[in-house]
Amino acid sequence: MDWGALVGGASSVVVGGLAWTQSRARNRRSDFLAITRRLDKEILEERTQRKLLTRAYLDLHRWAQRVGPDTPAGPAPEPPAELDLTPWR
Numbered sequence: 001m002d003w004g005a006l007v008g009g010a011s012s013v014v015v016g017g018l019a020w021t022q023s024r025a026r027n028r029r030s031d032f033l034a035i036t037r038r039l040d041k042e043i044l045e046e047r048t049q050r051k052l053l054t055r056a057y058l059d060l061h062r063w064a065q066r067v068g069p070d071t072p073a074g075p076a077p078e079p080p081a082e083l084d085l086t087p088w089r
Contacts, residue, residue, distance in 0.1 A: 049083065049084055052079075052080045052082060052083040053083060055080060056077075056079040056080055056083055059077045059079075060076060060077060063076055063077050
């Protein structure tokens with residue numbers, strides 16, 4: 001039996017396994033970074049929409065306080081143009 005061939009084959013299997021696990025770890029790390037970037041972007045967009053929605057609600061609330069039950073009601077204030085209301089339409 002050729003011991004050199006066995007040692008060479010075993011070492012190549014070990015090196016191949018290590019390289020494979022390293023590439024998987026690197027891929028996992030890049031996937032994690034991509035996911036966190038996407039979540040950060042979505043959170044920023046959601047915060048912006050919440051601020052706009054709060055502003056529209058406060059405008060409507062102020063309008064409702066000015067217009068009593070016995071006063072003629074003018075048109076309600078329009079929501080901000082950049083507020084995305086597509087889920088409710």
